[in-house]
Amino acid sequence: MNYQDIDTPALLIDETVLNRNLEYMSAYAKNKNVKLRPHTKTHKMPYLAMKQRDHGATGITVAKVGEAEIMAVYGLKDIFIANQIVGKQKLERIKKLAEQINICFGVDSIHHIEEIDEVFEGADKKAQVLIEIEVGEERSGIIEEIDYKLLLNSIRASKNVELKGIFSHDGHTYKAVDKDDCYDLFMTATTRTLHFANIARDMDFDIETVSIGSTPPFMFGFDIPEGVTEIRPGTYILMDGSQSNAINSYDHSAASVLTTVISKPTDERVITDVGAKGLTAQSRSKGLTATEGFGKIKEYDGVYVYGVFDEHAIIYNRAFNQSVNIGDKVRIIPNHICPVSNLYHKAYLINNDEVVKEIDIAAQGKLQ
Incomplete structure (x- = not known):
């Protein structure tokens, strides 16, 4: 009809524009030699998540455990929850998901590690976590280097937690005055993220993933500094005003x-x-x-x-x-x-x- x-x-979605957006971000990630892990909180539709996978995404990002559970039901097998997960009920659900798919999630506190360590006791594999670095958005994430090092030592002492990498979200780029300001905010955030990755490496941690996100810098086609391994744009697939x-x-x-x-x-x-x-x-x-x-x-x-x-x-x-x-x-x-x-x-x-x-x-x- x-x-x-x-x-x-x-709610309507124009298929021609949708496909153009998918192709753009796929080509951008490939050109910049980074993995694409789009944030599906933008659409919450497994059908679109699978289209993103078909357009080169190596995995997806979600905001909540419930979103991860739904995406897993539809066959998405590599999921990152870009959020701190607090509470034994939620951690038990992640533990169950980990038996079926590759799943990791965010931390920024020793409290998180202690709680995860308790819940994942006896699990077949360790909990996979990424530390969030606060890069100017003034939201969650590690701010001080001393707190970061204490957190790294807590992970090292844990029996059931494994550090996969670090991540950041430069959401304040949405408030950039212009393109040049957006670039400056993006580079400052990315440089800070890479600095914290190097601190972990200096402490003999194997940092597999350095993940950055937010759509504005990627729509401008900015170059991505060496050392970043993946990007997490969300809005690009549907866009908005x-x-x-x-x-x-x-x-x-x-x-x-x-x-x-x-x-x-x-x-x-x-x-x-x-x-x-x-x-x-x-x-x-x-x-x-x-x-x-x-x-x-x-x-x-x-x-x-x-x-x-x-x-x-x-x-x-x-x-x-x-x-x-x-x-x-x-x-x-x-x-x-x-x-x-x-x-x-x-x-x-x-x-x-x-x-x-x-x-x-x-x-x-x-x-x-």
């Missing part, structure tokens, strides 16, 4: 939300049937990824969602108002695709305006 026949709100603003083009925007015009109360106000529950209320306010409003109307230049209620999008644009009728359907490019994917049970893959596949968002809501 034509995508215009889909009931709304609905903020990423499109960064590269000054919506040509890579594969995802959109289909919505119906349900009211035109004034000659400039238009109401559609998707709100915060289907679009989120997210925006970006700083740097090259800064967004206007709460989503861009795909079919109309310069038309944005002014505001959202739970179930309503509010648009103020006189020309747009005169161009659409109640009952018409338009597409909205979300500001941030990752949380939007988590709001839908399925997505519709379209090609030349025709629906070619319904894709189950199997990891939707897997937050534990």
Whole structure:
């Protein structure tokens, strides 16, 4: 059927643009001689994860244990949870997954090592961990070298934990002022990551993996310093308003939300049937990824969602108002695709305006 026949709100994915994005990142990783381990929290769809694997990904990244469990059910066998895992319940689930697939996860504290060591006692193989290095995002990760060395010694003393490598996330590149600033932030973060890898090597640790991530630097095609072994871009596969603003083009925007015009109360106000529950209320306010409003109307230049209620999008644009009728359907490019994917049970893959596949968002809501 034509995508215009889909009931709304609905998440759409343009197959042509999707494939172009997949091919771009695959070629980029190959050209830079690094492994590709995409972050599937962007889409939460095993179908897309398998397409990423088919386009050269050596494994995938997830954010939560529940996502890893779903991806494993669908045949993904090499998974990294780029997050600190705390709590014996979650660690027991990882221990069980480790019996079937290659799985590793993040740590940044001696507390993590002690808890993992206890849970993995008696396991067939040691827990595989990567230490997270904080590189400027001001989130989780090791900051001080002394704490890092103490953590390394804790791993050395552990019976059931094995250090596979280190990782970092330069998410603050989303707030870069321009391309040059993005490059400086990227290089500073990557240099710091490599420095910590060398500290571990100086302490006689075999660092197999040095993993870095976030989409903006890779969309710009920056060179990757020697010593980095893998990259973890997420948003690149579907893109969104903020990423499109960064590269000054919506040509890579594969995802959109289909919505119906349900009211035109004034000659400039238009109401559609998707709100915060289907679009989120997210925006970006700083740097090259800064967004206007709460989503861009795909079919109309310069038309944005002014505001959202739970179930309503509010648009103020006189020309747009005169161009659409109640009952018409338009597409909205979300500001941030990752949380939007988590709001839908399925997505519709379209090609030349025709629906070619319904894709189950199997990891939707897997937050534990």
